[in-house]
Amino acid sequence: MENTQKKDIFDRIMGWGFLKTFEPFYKKNKEVLLYLFFGVMTTVVSFITAGIAKFLLEKMGAGESAVVNVSTVFSWICSVTFAYITNRIWVFASTAHSRADVIKEGTSFYGGRLFTMFVEMLIMNIGVKLIGANYWVTKIIANIIIIILNYIISKLFVFKKNK
Numbered sequence: 001m002e003n004t005q006k007k008d009i010f011d012r013i014m015g016w017g018f019l020k021t022f023e024p025f026y027k028k029n030k031e032v033l034l035y036l037f038f039g040v041m042t043t044v045v046s047f048i049t050a051g052i053a054k055f056l057l058e059k060m061g062a063g064e065s066a067v068v069n070v071s072t073v074f075s076w077i078c079s080v081t082f083a084y085i086t087n088r089i090w091v092f093a094s095t096a097h098s099r100a101d102v103i104k105e106g107t108s109f110y111g112g113r114l115f116t117m118f119v120e121m122l123i124m125n126i127g128v129k130l131i132g133a134n135y136w137v138t139k140i141i142a143n144i145i146i147i148i149l150n151y152i153i154s155k156l157f158v159f160k161k162n163k
Contacts (some may be wrong), residue, residue: 008090009035024101031091035154038086045082046143050075054135060102068128068135072121079105080113083150092159105158 007015010030014023025035053071062070086108088094096105120142127138 010090034091035087035151038083038091040096040152041086042079043143043147045078047139049078060096064129067111068124069121072124073117076113076120080110082159083113086158087154092154094159095161108158109154112158113150116149116153119149120137120146140158 010026013019014026025138049069053074054067057067087109088096088105088124094105096102123142124135124138127133127141128135
């Protein structure tokens with residue numbers, strides 16, 4: 001029996017050619033797979049925006065603390081906005097539609113991400129300033145930890161399904 005739920009773009013892509021082979025695995029693990037896909041895309045947004053900010057701040061002669069902190073905050077704003085949109089639409093298929101529900105959901109999402117931004121800033125400052133590790137190596141390690149924390153927060157607190 002065909003699923004009556006409307007297919008999104010990712011469902012349709014999984015119906016193409018050789019990808020049909022993976023369709024049962026995809027259907028079973030769709031949420032996690034899309035979260036990982038958009039987590040990678042969010043990380044790309046984070047790295048690109050952090051790199052732009054880092055480059056501009058260094059060109060302006062900003063100190064190491066300013067470079068680390070401002071680039072982290074700037075990339076956070078850009079990447080969290082991207083993540084909210086993609087998580088809301090595709091990963092968790094949010095059912096919040098009223099203004100109040102969307103505001104509550106968005107506030108919870110950004111609040112959770114604000115918490116993990118401080119975790120990222122802590123990791124970045126410990127890694128780069130205290131330990132002297134490479135900025136980008138530290139950023140990769142921080143992002144792995146943040147992706148896991150963000151999934152847990154989104155799943156349990158932001159996009160929880162009402163039974």
